[in-house]
Amino acid sequence: MQVTLKIQRYNPEKDKAPWWGEYKIEAEPTDRLLDALNYVKWHLDGTLTYRRSCAHGICGSDAMQINGANRLACKVLLRNLGQVITVEPLRGYKVIKDLLVDMDAFLARYRSMKPFLITHSPQPEKERLQSPEDRERFDDTTKCILCGCCTSGCPSFWANGEYVGPAAIVNAHRFLFDSRDEGTVERIELLNTVDGVWRCRTIFNCVEACPREINVTRAIGEVKKAILMQKV
Amino acid sequence: MFKVRYRDYLTYRGGPGHWSWILHRVTGIGVFLFLLIHIVDISLIGWGPNIFNKLLFLYRYPAFRFGEVALVGAVVYHAINGIRICIIDFWPETMAAHRKMSYAVGIAFLVVFIPTAIYMLSFIL
DSSP states (O other), X not given: OEEEEEEEEOOTTTOSSOEXXXXXXXXXXXXXXXXXXXXXXXXXXXXXOOOOSSSSSSSXXXXXXXXXXXXXXXXXXXXXXXXXXXXXXXXXXXXXXXXXEOOHHHHHHHHHTOOSOOOOSOOXXXXXXXXXXXXXXXXXXXXXXXXXXXXXXXXXHHHOTTSOOHHHHHHHHHHHTOTTOOOHHHHHHHHSSTTTGGGOOOOOHHHHHOTTOOOHHHHHHHHHHHHHHTOO | OOOOOHHHHHHSOOOHHHHHHXXXXXXXXXXXXXXXXXXXXXXXXXXXXXXXXXHHHHTTSHHHHHHHHHHHHHXXXXXXXXXXXXXXXXXGGGGXXXXXXXXXXXXXXXXXXXXXXXXXXTTTO
């Protein structure tokens, strides 16, 4: 099949404003969008810039806006995208070049949620045990790969860049509901702010965008309820 | 820093929740603007019955009558969608069916609004 890729291009050293580059290529319907981008970069225009690493939906590097919605380029097939495919960088982040965005602020917010096990009680002799039921409680939020699709697709984040964002809350949820974790009070303090969970307007764009199918809004809702009821 | 443009809210291809949110905002602003006008027209009674009756006469014009139908639509949508938001806020587990809930709001809105609109329009047309 022949597809036309309309890719938003922008080189801050040369361009005053972003512009659209159009590339017609021959591809298999079962090719992924990432294969098409690789073809453009390797055969048509070597200056095209984007981030990718594992290319198998695990590392989350190649998140971008594909036909108007946030997706991983390595997880969507061309046959599901139509003849003309628009590709833009994730919105809400500063564009470094073409499809490459600056994720520093995003990752800083993730780190601000203390995404590690906090314990105050004495260390047990062996490991800290957990029942399968307690492990199940936060199973959904363990799947996050920090691709940024959810935060970048959130209108609350577009309107206010100070919002900590869905991805950071998902990773806070992962430890907040972990029966072994003892950092509940300090995490709740971080989340119970105007730029914390309360900026979420339950729009569900994060759920639609998540390539790992995490119910992000539900996780945020559970944190909100835990704060409201003062019970994790 | 990224600058938000109003068209970004419309061009992003979100799910039914995205459109529910936009409609909730638009209908909310619509109802709020009506309330502002309503406060002004009701307060005119303080200047005597003549001015008050003259202003109420304005509401008989077709543009205002159609506006009333739109107002009822805005109130009905905002109310039903508000119930959905309350449910998902207090029972996050219901978010597993978030798409179905948004569609249910749309159906409930049409069931309530269509007969009401037909009834109201029968007095205008």
